Amino acid sequence: MIEMQNLSFGYGGGEALLADMTLSLQPGSFHFLTGPSGAGKTTFLRLCYADLLPSAGRMSTFGQDVRALSRDGIAGLRRRVGVVHQDPQFLDHMPVAENIALPLMISGQAVDMAALGDLLAWVQLSRHARAMPPELSGGERQRAALARAVIMAPDLILADEPTGNLDWDMSMRLLQLLIELNRSGKAVLIATHDLNLVRAAKQQVQARVLRIAGMKLQLAGADL
Numbered sequence: 001m002i003e004m005q006n007l008s009f010g011y012g013g014g015e016a017l018l019a020d021m022t023l024s025l026q027p028g029s030f031h032f033l034t035g036p037s038g039a040g041k042t043t044f045l046r047l048c049y050a051d052l053l054p055s056a057g058r059m060s061t062f063g064q065d066v067r068a069l070s071r072d073g074i075a076g077l078r079r080r081v082g083v084v085h086q087d088p089q090f091l092d093h094m095p096v097a098e099n100i101a102l103p104l105m106i107s108g109q110a111v112d113m114a115a116l117g118d119l120l121a122w123v124q125l126s127r128h129a130r131a132m133p134p135e136l137s138g139g140e141r142q143r144a145a146l147a148r149a150v151i152m153a154p155d156l157i158l159a160d161e162p163t164g165n166l167d168w169d170m171s172m173r174l175l176q177l178l179i180e181l182n183r184s185g186k187a188v189l190i191a192t193h194d195l196n197l198v199r200a201a202k203q204q205v206q207a208r209v210l211r212i213a214g215m216k217l218q219l220a221g222a223d224l
């Protein structure tokens with residue numbers, strides 16, 4: 001679903017931050033992306049949902065060359081990718097349930113209230129449906145962000161340090177949700193520093209570990 005060939009990227013077209021990356025992300029796969037702070041993990045994720053475009057090399061997403069996509073083409077691509085940001089932002093004056101349904105409303109689709117109720121139950125936020133986002137804990141915010149990321153039924157879920165500020169129990173809960181999504185056929189890519197999270201996942205799912213270091217993307221060894 002994402003193919004990169006000798007892809008390079010530098011902010012502002014300047015010096016390369018990521019260089020000569022070649023990768024094939026398959027449907028239904030589960031990947032972690034690790035690497036030191038500032039190595040370019042968030043940048044890599046932004047390339048994956050065409051928030052940034054490569055400076056050089058080839059990249060196709062869902063079979064389409066990202067650099068040849070029109071504005072509508074990019075919007076179509078983004079509908080197929082659900083993103084959980086490192087520090088998810090919500091509309092604070094709007095209840096949690098409506099924030100989660102927002103992508104549907106923005107794209108002009110009807111909100112199936114029963115399906116929304118099921119989604120809230122899945123992320124264990126039913127009793128917070130009418131709460132306002134500032135009332136949520138860190139773990140609840142991440143789960144709301146995950147629900148919002150999957151409401152459009154994307155094929156690929158990208159999560160940027162989704163457990164960064166969470167305790168271990170809450171991290172495991174979030175990981176379980178991501179594993180369930182993967183078992184339902186979605187590709188998952190999680191950027192994280194947390195090797196314990198990677199180890200916990202590897203006991204349950206066939207996860208591959210990518211590492212960005214020294215501008216390059218490598219498949220990490222199996223010894224994690």
Ligand SMILES: Nc1ncnc2c1ncn2[C@@H]1O[C@H](COP(=O)(O)OP(=O)(O)OP(=O)(O)O)[C@@H](O)[C@H]1O
Pocket residue numbers: 011017035036037038039040041042043044
């Ligand atoms: N919009 C931008 N313009 C210019 N430089 C940027 C921009 N965003 C990020 N950078 C730089 O690119 C480098 C990689 O940043 P990125 O956020 O991708 O790293 P990261 O691996 O996700 O880091 P962390 O683990 O700390 O979140 C950093 O040096 C950062 O300062």
